Structures are given as C-alpha cells and as structure tokens.
Amino acid sequence: MVLETRFTKLTHIRYPIIQAGMAGGATTVELVTAVSNAGGLGTLGAGYLTPDKLRAEIRSIKQRTERPFGVNLFVPQDPAVSEPKIRAMTQRLDEIRSDLGIARGPSVDKYAESFEEQMEVVLEEGVPVFSFTFGIAPHSVILRLHNQGTVVMGTATTVREAMALEQAGVDAIVVQGSEAGGHRGTFLSNASQSLIGTMALVPQVADRVSLPVIASGGIMDGRGLTASLALGASAVQMGTAFLACAESGVHLRYKERLLESEEDATEITCAYSGKAARGIRTEFMERMKKYDVEQIPDYPIQNAMTQDIRRAAAKQNNAEYMSLWAGQGLRLTTSDSAQDIVQRTVEQAIAAVQSLSLN
Ligand SMILES: Cc1cc2nc3c(=O)[nH]c(=O)nc-3n(C[C@H](O)[C@H](O)[C@H](O)COP(=O)(O)O)c2cc1C
Structure with missing residues (x-):
C-alpha cells in the first residue's frame, strides 16, 4: 500500500508527512535532513535566523540530502510601538531578571530579523518548498518563488484565511488547529476567536478550497495521519x-518536560512574545497572568524583550522560564529518532486504514 496524495506528487516526496518548521532552534540541519531522507518533508524553521545563518543552513541541508526540503519564515508584523507600555513591561520583567540574577533593563537592539533580507537568501539559494505563517507573503515574493519552481504554502487557522491564501496564489494550505503547539498563525481575526480544532477545521477548509490541505495540530502518529487523510487532507x-527526538535542537530540560507531560499541560499565552502561542505551563506564564493582555507589547516587541530571560533560563537549566512550545498530543511524544518517527507513522497509518472496518 502506498500513501501517495496530491501533496506527495506536488512536492515529490514519498510520504505525506511534513516536519513543521519550528523557529528557535528545534529544527536543526540534522532533523530536517533526517526527515527528508526518511521520505517526509523536513522543514527549517528560519524565522529567527540571521540571513547569513539561514544561507549556511540551507547549504548544509543541500549537502546532506538530495531530497526535497522546506524553509519556513514569518510574514512581518506591524506592531504598535508604545514607549510607556514598553517601559512598564521592562520594569515588570526586571522583577524576574532579579530572581534569575541577570542584568535589569537590558537594551533591545532590534525586534526581529528582516523578512526581506531572509527572503533574498531563500530566493538566491533556491529551495524546493517555502512555507510561511502570520499572514500572507507579498504577491511579488510568491511570483518570484514560483518562477524558480518553489512550492509555496501558507498557514490558515480559519476557513476565511484558507480562502484568502488560495486567492493569493499559494500551492497548498497548512490548516493549523487549536491543538497545535507554538504560535497561532491567525491573521484575519483575533486569536481567541480562531481556535478551531483540527478535526472540525480540516474538512471545512477542504470543502471550500481546491488546493491540497495539510492538517496540523495534535497529530502525533499514524492514527492522526489516517484520520487527517479521511478528513480530506493531503x-x-x-x-x-x-x-x-535526538536530532531536535531543543534544550534537554525541554525534552524531559515534553516526555513527562500529559494532555492537559499546555495553555495558550501571549506572555512570551506578544502573540498567542501554545506551550507547556510554566512559572513565567503564571507570573505574567497578573497583567492584562493590553499591558503586553505587541509581537515581536515582547518576543525581543523576553529573550534575555529565556536565554538565561536555558543556561541555568531552569525550564520554568524557558518557552516550552508544545501541542496537546503530549502523551504521545517519544524520544525515537526522526527516521523512526516517520517510518512508524507510515506503518501505523497503513495498519489503521486496514483495521478501520473493525472499529
Ligand atoms: C516549538 C514549536 C515551534 C514552532 N515554530 C513555528 C514556526 O516557526 N513556523 C510555523 O509556521 N509554525 C511553527 N510552529 C507550529 C507548527 O507549524 C505546527 O502548526 C504545530 O507544531 C502543529 O501542532 P503539533 O505541535 O501538535 O504537531 C511551531 C510549533 C512548535 C511546537
């Protein structure tokens, strides 16, 4: 039995499994290439990479695999810069800095890497698949990628967003359900109104767009893959x-928390970055609950402002002040190798299809 779909044909991969581009260090060159070499689509989460680092990582991936891979970037945001809000947040975060024994009131040089410069690198180097989140990439970018033969994918959290992405000319749509770990890709309405579960969202999007749909959020194994295909995903x-997994670049304490946490361990918070994201509950999240959402500077300002705290926490092996992004499928997390995860997911999916009539 083969798991050939519209998406595997579009991208020339063997199995309909994408390893999400996860910015912040998880998606090492080793992880991306292990997944691609196993027949899935490895993706470099490059949102926080400098253009030089991004170029080096793309070249390194190309040296390690002949198979297709992807690069993922963040569509730039236009934050409201409120100096009083930033000053007040600096003081609030200083309480935490004192507890961690790090310098108070650090200066923040820049809020985010330049999307335009990152994009030039992607275009210069040439990548098989490019995906984005937090909005719609500029039309000129999508056109230039298409001229190079790159498959382009956007992220939607509602049917309306999926339809807007189709209109913009992407080739496939990642449908992100509310179970998903990490930042919400929501861009048309507010994040709390766009929390639709994967099971409900995928078929509604599949009915409204003609492009291949990619289900994401809470999918951890072959049962999730089979269910997604049944719902209309490719x-x-x-x-x-x-x-x-061994190839993932996240901190050891973060891996331990993933492996020991249960399905109710996560929450959606804006406290780390100013944008809604799902992660394992931490002391940092709890302490930040005393502030209203309006007191937190917009993404990516808050993201830049909490960076020193998260870095110090990582150095001190203190998971309570790191960001532990994770989805709701936590009990199904394993420390298997990336290749084993792809292989096991495929085998389970085939077995699940064959046993469907028995349930
Ligand atoms: C640690 C982490 C980082 C993430 N970073 C990104 C990112 O940089 N770009 C992106 O499009 N999605 C990102 N996501 C969201 C994923 O693309 C995807 O929607 C999510 O992982 C699916 O849910 P799951 O974690 O339950 O599989 C991230 C998710 C996690 C867990």
Missing part, C-alpha cells in the same frame, strides 16, 4: 512529535 504537518 498531508500532515507534525511539530511536537519531533521535538523530543
């Missing part, structure tokens, strides 16, 4: 499932 995008 592939799945899995993030949390790959976070604790």
Whole structure:
C-alpha cells in the first residue's frame, strides 16, 4: 500500500508527512535532513535566523540530502510601538531578571530579523518548498518563488484565511488547529476567536478550497495521519512529535518536560512574545497572568524583550522560564529518532486504514 496524495506528487516526496518548521532552534540541519531522507518533508524553521545563518543552513541541508526540503519564515508584523507600555513591561520583567540574577533593563537592539533580507537568501539559494505563517507573503515574493519552481504554502487557522491564501496564489494550505503547539498563525481575526480544532477545521477548509490541505495540530502518529487523510487532507504537518527526538535542537530540560507531560499541560499565552502561542505551563506564564493582555507589547516587541530571560533560563537549566512550545498530543511524544518517527507513522497509518472496518 502506498500513501501517495496530491501533496506527495506536488512536492515529490514519498510520504505525506511534513516536519513543521519550528523557529528557535528545534529544527536543526540534522532533523530536517533526517526527515527528508526518511521520505517526509523536513522543514527549517528560519524565522529567527540571521540571513547569513539561514544561507549556511540551507547549504548544509543541500549537502546532506538530495531530497526535497522546506524553509519556513514569518510574514512581518506591524506592531504598535508604545514607549510607556514598553517601559512598564521592562520594569515588570526586571522583577524576574532579579530572581534569575541577570542584568535589569537590558537594551533591545532590534525586534526581529528582516523578512526581506531572509527572503533574498531563500530566493538566491533556491529551495524546493517555502512555507510561511502570520499572514500572507507579498504577491511579488510568491511570483518570484514560483518562477524558480518553489512550492509555496501558507498557514490558515480559519476557513476565511484558507480562502484568502488560495486567492493569493499559494500551492497548498497548512490548516493549523487549536491543538497545535507554538504560535497561532491567525491573521484575519483575533486569536481567541480562531481556535478551531483540527478535526472540525480540516474538512471545512477542504470543502471550500481546491488546493491540497495539510492538517496540523495534535497529530502525533499514524492514527492522526489516517484520520487527517479521511478528513480530506493531503498531508500532515507534525511539530511536537519531533521535538523530543535526538536530532531536535531543543534544550534537554525541554525534552524531559515534553516526555513527562500529559494532555492537559499546555495553555495558550501571549506572555512570551506578544502573540498567542501554545506551550507547556510554566512559572513565567503564571507570573505574567497578573497583567492584562493590553499591558503586553505587541509581537515581536515582547518576543525581543523576553529573550534575555529565556536565554538565561536555558543556561541555568531552569525550564520554568524557558518557552516550552508544545501541542496537546503530549502523551504521545517519544524520544525515537526522526527516521523512526516517520517510518512508524507510515506503518501505523497503513495498519489503521486496514483495521478501520473493525472499529
Ligand atoms: C516549538 C514549536 C515551534 C514552532 N515554530 C513555528 C514556526 O516557526 N513556523 C510555523 O509556521 N509554525 C511553527 N510552529 C507550529 C507548527 O507549524 C505546527 O502548526 C504545530 O507544531 C502543529 O501542532 P503539533 O505541535 O501538535 O504537531 C511551531 C510549533 C512548535 C511546537
């Protein structure tokens, strides 16, 4: 039995499994290439990479695999810069800095890498698949990628967003359900109104767009893959499932928390970055609950402002002040190798299809 779909044909991959591009260090060159070499689509989460680092990583991936791979970037945001809000947040975060024994009131040089410069690198180097989140990439970018033969994918959290992405000319749509770990890709309405579960969202999007749909959020194994295909998806995008594997670049304490946490351990918070994201509950999240959402500077300002705290926490092996992004499928997390995760997911999916009539 083969798992050939519209998406595997479009991207020339063997199995309809995408390892999510996860910015922040998880998606090492080793992880991306292990997944691609196993027949899935490895993706470099490059949102926080400098253009030089991005170029080096793309070249390194190309040296390690002949198979297709993807690069993922963040569509730039236009944050409201409120100096009083930033000053007040600096003081609030200083309480935490004192507890961690790090310098108070650090200066923040820049809020985010330049999307335009990152994009030039992607275009210069040439990549088989490019995906984005947090909005719609500029039309000129999509056209230039298409001229190079790159498959382009956007992220939607509602049917309306999926339809807007189809209109913009992408080739496939990642449908991100509310179970998903990491930042919400929501861009048309507010994040709390766009929390639709994967099971409900995928078929509604599949009915309204003609492009291949990729299910994402809470999919951890072959049962999730089979269910997604049954709902009308042409592939799945899995993030949390790959976070604790040997090739993942996340901190050891983060991996331990992933492996020991249960389905109710996560929450959606804006406290780390100013944008809604799902992660394992931490002391940092709890302490930040005393502030209203309006007191938190917009993404990516808050993201830049909490960076020193998260870095110090990582150095101190203190998971309570790191960001532990994760989805709701936590009990299914394993420390298997990336290749084993892809292989097992495929075998389970085939077995699940064959046993469907028995349930
Ligand atoms: C640690 C982490 C980082 C993530 N970073 C990104 C990112 O940079 N770009 C992106 O499009 N999605 C990102 N996501 C979201 C994934 O694309 C995907 O929607 C999510 O992982 C699916 O849910 P799951 O984690 O339950 O598999 C991230 C997810 C996690 C867990």
